[in-house]
Amino acid sequence: MSSERTFIALKPDAVQRGLIGPIITRFEQKGFKLVAMKLITPTAELASKHYAEHDGKPFFAGLVEFLTSGPVCAMVWEGQGVIAAARKLIGVTKPLESAPGTIRGDFAINVGRNIIHGSDSTTSAEAEIALWFKPEEISNWTPVANKWIYE
Ligand code: DAT
Ligand code: MG
Numbered sequence: 481m482s483s484e485r486t487f488i489a490l491k492p493d494a495v496q497r498g499l500i501g502p503i504i505t506r507f508e509q510k511g512f513k514l515v516a517m518k519l520i521t522p523t524a525e526l527a528s529k530h531y532a533e534h535d536g537k538p539f540f541a542g543l544v545e546f547l548t549s550g551p552v553c554a555m556v557w558e559g560q561g562v563i564a565a566a567r568k569l570i571g572v573t574k575p576l577e578s579a580p581g582t583i584r585g586d587f588a589i590n591v592g593r594n595i596i597h598g599s600d601s602t603t604s605a606e607a608e609i610a611l612w613f614k615p616e617e618i619s620n621w622t623p624v625a626n627k628w629i630y631e
Contacts, residue, residue: 484558484559484560485556485557485558485562485605486556486557486563487555487604487609487612488555488557488566488596488597489530489552489553489554489555489612490553491546491552491593491594491596492549492551492552493546494553494587495553496550497587499595503583503587507566507569510559510565512565512566514555515558515621516554516613516617516618517553518553518554518617519554520551520554520612521548521552522547526611527547530547530597530608530611530612531543546592554613560630563602563605567600568582569598570582570583570596571583571585573591575588575595584596
């Protein structure tokens, strides 16, 4: 199985609530590798592009306003199967329906305050990484623990 990358964003509610550490810990503990991270307050243009698939839906304006309201912790994580695995770690969109043990299941209640975004496919991962990061902002490195994580 080859390694892949996914885009993860901790939304302003996660940053405001001091949840960056606990959330990042889950990805690190799983064995995934952090290759890019920055705090950024997105412009309406960036937020709208990021959520373009939802343009026209009743919650779109509120979603963009929320994302632009404060810093977002934008990240790229790498590893085998990381795109699908991150979605499992995150839990389903509505936090009250997210299983306990998932990030949304453990830390959130409302769909509009569900604290974290994760790419849902290879195509969206590539597009979102390119939208949020310049190539030089991504670090290529080899964790010494890799041989204890991958067989
Ligand atoms: P996900 O973030 O799990 O990929 P999505 O792509 O369907 O979910 O929606 C993007 C975000 O939009 C979601 O994290 C929160 C918000 N959202 C989705 N459905 C909503 C709804 N019915 N009411 C309010 N906000 C919603
Ligand atoms: Mg989505």
